[in-house]
Amino acid sequence: MAKSYPVPPLHIFERLQISDGLLMNADLWHQAHDYHRQRQNFVYQALHHPAIIYGLGVVAIHPPSDVQSTYRDRRWVEVQPGVAIDAQGNPIVVNQPEPFRIESEPSPDEHLLVYLTVSYVDPDEMRATLSDRLTIAERFRIVEKMTLGPNDVELCRIMLSGKEITGKEITAKEIAIAAAANVFHPQANELDLRYRPTIQFRPTGTVHLAQLTNNVPTDDTTTLNLQYLLIALGQLSPHLTSSDAIEHIPLSPSASLPSPATPLPTLLYAPWALLQQSDVDGSDRLTAAIHTTLQNWGTVLITATFAEAGLDNLYQLQQELRGALENLEDSPDLAAMRHNLENELRAFDQDIGHQIQSLVQSVKSMMESMDHTLHGDGVLSPLHPLRTTPFLFSQLPQVKSTPITLFQWGQVLLLIGDLSAYWGPDDTWQRSRTAIRTAHEFGVNLLTFAWQQQHLTQLQRIEESPTSPTSTGSLRDRRPRQGE
Numbered sequence: 001m002a003k004s005y006p007v008p009p010l011h012i013f014e015r016l017q018i019s020d021g022l023l024m025n026a027d028l029w030h031q032a033h034d035y036h037r038q039r040q041n042f043v044y045q046a047l048h049h050p051a052i053i054y055g056l057g058v059v060a061i062h063p064p065s066d067v068q069s070t071y072r073d074r075r076w077v078e079v080q081p082g083v084a085i086d087a088q089g090n091p092i093v094v095n096q097p098e099p100f101r102i103e104s105e106p107s108p109d110e111h112l113l114v115y116l117t118v119s120y121v122d123p124d125e126m127r128a129t130l131s132d133r134l135t136i137a138e139r140f141r142i143v144e145k146m147t148l149g150p151n152d153v154e155l156c157r158i159m160l161s162g163k164e165i166t167g168k169e170i171t172a173k174e175i176a177i178a179a180a181a182n183v184f185h186p187q188a189n190e191l192d193l194r195y196r197p198t199i200q201f202r203p204t205g206t207v208h209l210a211q212l213t214n215n216v217p218t219d220d221t222t223t224l225n226l227q228y229l230l231i232a233l234g235q236l237s238p239h240l241t242s243s244d245a246i247e248h249i250p251l252s253p254s255a256s257l258p259s260p261a262t263p264l265p266t267l268l269y270a271p272w273a274l275l276q277q278s279d280v281d282g283s284d285r286l287t288a289a290i291h292t293t294l295q296n297w298g299t300v301l302i303t304a305t306f307a308e309a310g311l312d313n314l315y316q317l318q319q320e321l322r323g324a325l326e327n328l329e330d331s332p333d334l335a336a337m338r339h340n341l342e343n344e345l346r347a348f349d350q351d352i353g354h355q356i357q358s359l360v361q362s363v364k365s366m367m368e369s370m371d372h373t374l375h376g377d378g379v380l381s382p383l384h385p386l387r388t389t390p391f392l393f394s395q396l397p398q399v400k401s402t403p404i405t406l407f408q409w410g411q412v413l414l415l416i417g418d419l420s421a422y423w424g425p426d427d428t429w430q431r432s433r434t435a436i437r438t439a440h441e442f443g444v445n446l447l448t449f450a451w452q453q454q455h456l457t458q459l460q461r462i463e464e465s466p467t468s469p470t471s472t473g474s475l476r477d478r479r480p481r482q483g484e
Helices: 026-047 218-236 272-277 283-295 312-327 332-369 433-458
Strands: 051-055 058-060 076-079 082-085 091-094 098-101 111-121 139-145 153-161 163-166 169-172 205-207 209-213 240-242 247-250 267-271 299-304 405-409 412-416
Touching: 051 153, 076 111, 091 111, 091 139, 098 139, 205 433, 209 218, 209 272, 209 283, 218 240, 218 267, 218 433, 240 433, 247 283, 267 272, 267 283, 267 433, 272 299, 272 332, 283 299, 299 433, 312 332, 332 412
Parallel strands: 205 240, 209 247, 209 267, 267 299, 299 412
Antiparallel strands: 051 082, 058 076, 076 098, 082 091, 111 139, 111 153, 163 169, 405 412
8 A cells, every 4th residue: 555646737838938039037047947847847746656765764863962951862863864756756865964853742641653754945945045156955854743745755753652551550751762673563662664655656546445344343354354455456566556544334323434535435345244234224324335436436346255145065065076076986887976976066066056146136136226237147258357457367266265256247246255365364374375366366356447447437527627727738729719
């Protein structure tokens, strides 16, 4: 998961029109140079994210010798020399170590998260400049913040705590900034450098994932598994990124709904067990969530485990029959037994098919009750994007040694098999690396399909703009109009 940054603005570039006899002054010279700088920043902003290029480490230090005694404490850090580039494409060069004191003070009974940031300072925007010099250096500013601004480059973050827990007693203590003993799990008052921005291309799009919840024990497990899928998305398919949080949409009428400012979901994860519970409680919220997702060209992913689909025992017996057939010797004396086993296996295949179709009809009936008719059988063709983009699948991933089943009706998907269990950590250490990787790759296919479907549909719609531009760069606007 990565932070989203604003795209380049819809601003037409204007450059200086040069002609013989043009009198060059400071303003025109400045305008000409600004044009090239804006274009350079535009290219970087369009193709890259802000990042630390190298250096800019943060070290806990003793207070400098020249500071007043009031500030001689253990809150001092030192930013090491290095180079970064901000979201606008401006270079930030720290050419020498810079000491800095963390000023924030958490309340006695709380923790306080602060960010140490560096940002670019344009010399033209400074109040005072040195008029007697031919050149002026570009500057930077190191600031401690509670929230990150769009042009801030994070150097580190610190969870400040002014309390110490000894047994059951909580006592106040002086804040002492220190290096992290475990860099993967920094503790309170330790430097946390895990979230520093690294060099990367700007992703093509952002996936917003939402999950239906109903205050059941499986909610948190599902959220954890989805979070690991989003982490895998950034590694396996860097052209897509995801929002930082998975939005919970509670079905319980007593629970609070997400903020209206929350981005609309690209994919809504809807467990079949919760959809069945909503028949009694939360049906209005379920209908609203599905309506909102579909009306904004998102995808609804309905997931059912083998047990919820009534397939667990059937698949287990089917596997036992197949194992018996494979172990049966190819002997004429056993031909009758082989024939009987094959007949039983065909009967199980038919029972499994009937059970799957029963679930399909239940899903269709539920969607029909919400005024969303699902047409067709929903079977995926071999060249369907869910099978090919970005990863090619002939056989779908397996759960408990049995391939999952997937149907698609426009913006509605039905996945049979607990594939999400293979996206998150495995406490039993029983799942193979191949099975986990395969599940992640197919999960990336699901997210890619949902994003492409929403994105390509939106491109065919008229975008609402708060204001209309007074002029554009189109040559059509320069054609003589009728009557002119």
